[in-house]
Amino acid sequence: MTEPLITADLVDLDLPSDGRREAVRALAERLVKAGRVTDIDRFLADIEAREAQMPTGLEGGIGIPHCRSAAVTVPSLAFGRSTAGVDFGAEDGPARLIFMIAAPEGGNTDHMTVLAALARRLVRKAFKNELLEATDAGHVADYVQKEVAG
Amino acid sequence: MKLLAVTACPTGIAHTYMAAEALEVAAEEAGHEIVVETQGSAGSTPFTPEQLAEADAIILAADVEVRDKERFAHLPTVTSGVKKAIGGADGLIEQAVAAAEAAPKGSAAAAAPALAVKQTGPGTASKVRGWLMTGVSYVIPFVAAGGLLIALGFAIGGYQITDAPSVTKGFDWGSSTSWAALMFQLGALAFGLLVPVLAGFIAFAIADRPALVPGFVGGLVAVETGAGFLGGLVAGLLAGGLIFWMKRIRVPRALAGIMPVLVLPLIGTAIVGGIMFVVIGGPLAAATTGLTNWLNSLSGTNAILLGALLGLMMAFDMGGPVNKAAYAFAVAGLSTPSNTALLIMAAVMAAGMTPPLAMALATTVRKRLFSEVERENGRAAWLLGISFITEGAIPFAAGDPLRVIPSLMVGSAVTGSLSMAFGCTLRAPHGGIFVLPLIGNPFGYLIAIIAGTVVSAALVIALKTLGRRKTAAAETPDTIPAAAPRAAAHA
Structure with a gap:
């Protein structure tokens, strides 16, 4: 049995906009609550380490904080949407869609294939638009899951 | 036009694939064929010899060393960071097309090598060279920084600066000898890292992060036993090969999580370090003594x-x-x-x-x-x-x-x-x-x-x-x- 990449409780359609760290922490806490991350401090440190190499903000209002971390048990996606935007260091301004990708340190190829499929969706306009307009967390989770699996 | 692209990023889970997707979309919109090799965590499917032979140009969108780059030596190349490929994929496609047009296929220069690629493909030799070059690319700054510091030390303090006491024992701000000693000693320390870094990153290129520690420590042992950089090459290849092999062993799920951070580095380091000390170190010391005696005779x-x-x-x-x-x-x-x-x-x-x-x-x-x-x-x-x-x-x-x-x-x-x-x-x-x-x-x-x-x-x-x-x-x-x-x- 494989656990879904994302569930409704990993979706935050109204992410706090006071800063990158706060937004990242809010999403990380959802992962902890869902039992997908065991140690939040370690996980956040791994996220920050990746962010320090090069900011993960992308053109078009997207931030993808991500890492492989020993604190992650299941490959997971936490999704946050911010109305005001959170600065992830992209050249064209703050990110409105934030995808936190958590990969287990020893993830096998199957895990990684799912995450690769997700990453590929992130650059598609239709995918972004659907998420920008969604009103319901459950719908977002189902949509993403379906896109990634299909 | 037939294009190839390689994408690679530090973590290998996000940008690699986003860039691949963006390039595929942009190529299709511009009416070109493209095949992308994603060198990421989900494993990558190398280009076939046919794809390599038929390609008109290649885009390398990577923030880390592209593996087996030698395969592309015959192709016009466009290089960029991985992020640029996500935001500016269409621009890269244009550049690749322009590069290909500047060196039209069928011209003698482009055609002959393409044929040869078919025969050789990414052989073992080119793989080994790729690993070595990764190690080298990390080592070069150490050589430059350390070497220039040492040279400065000599320039300021004269050749006897090697005998100066350690700067930890006293540093005189007004004395040029002190400054020269400082530079010489810093440079010497940087040089001490040369072989470990070389070995560490050769191992890293072969088997990724878990191989880093065995490689580095193996390199340190090469320094310790006086095996020099050739010893470092051996240590790096040994550590990389060992970890590469160990990663293929199937382990219980519970253990899988700690394999790359604990088990592989621990066992790998013990084995590589052990071999370097016992199998290589001993005979090497004997050989050095033998050489010295022979020279004296x-x-x-x-x-x-x-x-x-x-x-x-x-x-x-x-x-x-x-x-x-x-x-x-x-x-x-x-x-x-x-x-x-x-x-x-x-x-x-x-x-x-x-x-x-x-x-x-x-x-x-x-x-x-x-x-x-x-x-x-x-x-x-x-x-x-x-x-x-x-x-x-x-x-x-x-x-x-x-x-x-x-x-x-x-x-x-x-x-x-x-x-x-x-x-x-x-x-x-x-x-x-x-x-x-x-x-x-x-x-x-x-x-x-x-x-x-x-x-x-x-x-x-x-x-x-x-x-x-x-x-x-x-x-x-x-x-x-x-x-x-x-x-x-x-x-």
């Missing part, structure tokens, strides 16, 4: 032959056991200075100066035989060479040992024997150009060094050109420079 031999022999030894492993044996033999002679001892010292230093100088010369006259980082290292190598910092040639030797080392040995042998023939003498154990006043017959000395440098550089160029033709890597058109210098690699 040679006194009275023809001086010119002895000079050639010492030259061969100096250039063989650049800081490794053979080089050390030759150097120690010369320095030991200085304690009871006879004219022979001074002749030997001069020959040894001259022969140790030519390897970096030869590589500097080679990278200057035949730029396209070398990568961007190698060319930069080549610039530093001029100064390292005249400072008698033989290690300046290590990155070149480590990246392509079979071609570079023999070339350097021949040139150093020429220099060593000429220095003897001209009767050059030296009463200081090191210092390069900075001990010029202590050299007897400096003019002859200069000739000896220049001759060896030219011989080595010519041989390196000849061997590399020959090798390139053979492995189908010839003639990347000079008219199409890469779009951007390779992005700095992130670990």
Whole structure:
């Protein structure tokens, strides 16, 4: 049995906009609550380490904080949407869609294939638009899951 | 038009695939075919020989070293960071098309190599070279920074700066000797990292992060046992191969999580370190002693032959056991200075100066035989060479040992024997150009060094050109420079 990449409780359609760290922490806490991350401090440190190499903000209002971390048990996606935007260091301004990708340190190829499929969706306009307009967390989770699996 | 692209990013889970998708979409919109090799965590499917042969151009969108880059030597290349491929994929596609049009397919230069690729593909040799080059690319800054610090130390403090007490024992802000000692000692520390970093990143290139510790520690053992950079190459390949193999062992789920961070580094380090100490270290120490004794028994031999022999030894492993044996033999002679001892010292230093100088010369006259980082290292190598910092040639030797080392040995042998023939003498154990006043017959000395440098550089160029033709890597058109210098690699 494989656990879904994302569930409704990993979706935050109204992410706090006071800063990158706060937004990242809010999403990380959802992962902890869902039992997908065991140690939040370690996980956040791994996220920050990746962010320090090069900011993960992308053109078009997207931030993808991500890492492989020993604190992650299941490959997971936490999704946050911010109305005001959170600065992830992209050249064209703050990110409105934030995808936190958590990969287990020893993830096998199957895990990684799912995450690769997700990453590929992130650059598609239709995918972004659907998420920008969604009103319901459950719908977002189902949509993403379906896109990634299909 | 048929395009290829490789995408790779530090974590290998997001940007690699986003860039691949963006390039595929952009290529389709522009009406071109593209195949993307994603060098990420989900494993990558290498291009087939047919794809490589039929391609018109390649885009390398990567923030880390692209694996097996040699496969693309026959293709016009567009290089960029991985992020640029996500935001500006259409621009990269345009550039690739423009590059391909500038070197139309079917022209002799493009067609011949493409055929050869079909036969060879990404063979073992090119894989090994890829691993070595990754290690080299990380080691070059250490050589440059450490070597220049040491050279500065010599320049300011004179050759006896090596005997200065540790700066931790007292540092006088107003004393130039203190500053020189500081630079020399910092440089020496940086040089201490050279072999471990080389070994660590060779291992990293083969088997990723879990191999880093076994590689680094294996490299440290190579330093500890005096095995030099050749020992480091062995340690790096050993650690990488071992971890690569261990990663394939299936383990219970509960254990899988701690494999890469705990189990693999622990067991890998124990095994690699053990082998380096016990299997390589012991015999090596014995061999070094044997070499030294043998050299001592040679006194009275023809001086010119002895000079050639010492030259061969100096250039063989650049800081490794053979080089050390030759150097120690010369320095030991200085304690009871006879004219022979001074002749030997001069020959040894001259022969140790030519390897970096030869590589500097080679990278200057035949730029396209070398990568961007190698060319930069080549610039530093001029100064390292005249400072008698033989290690300046290590990155070149480590990246392509079979071609570079023999070339350097021949040139150093020429220099060593000429220095003897001209009767050059030296009463200081090191210092390069900075001990010029202590050299007897400096003019002859200069000739000896220049001759060896030219011989080595010519041989390196000849061997590399020959090798390139053979492995189908010839003639990347000079008219199409890469779009951007390779992005700095992130670990």
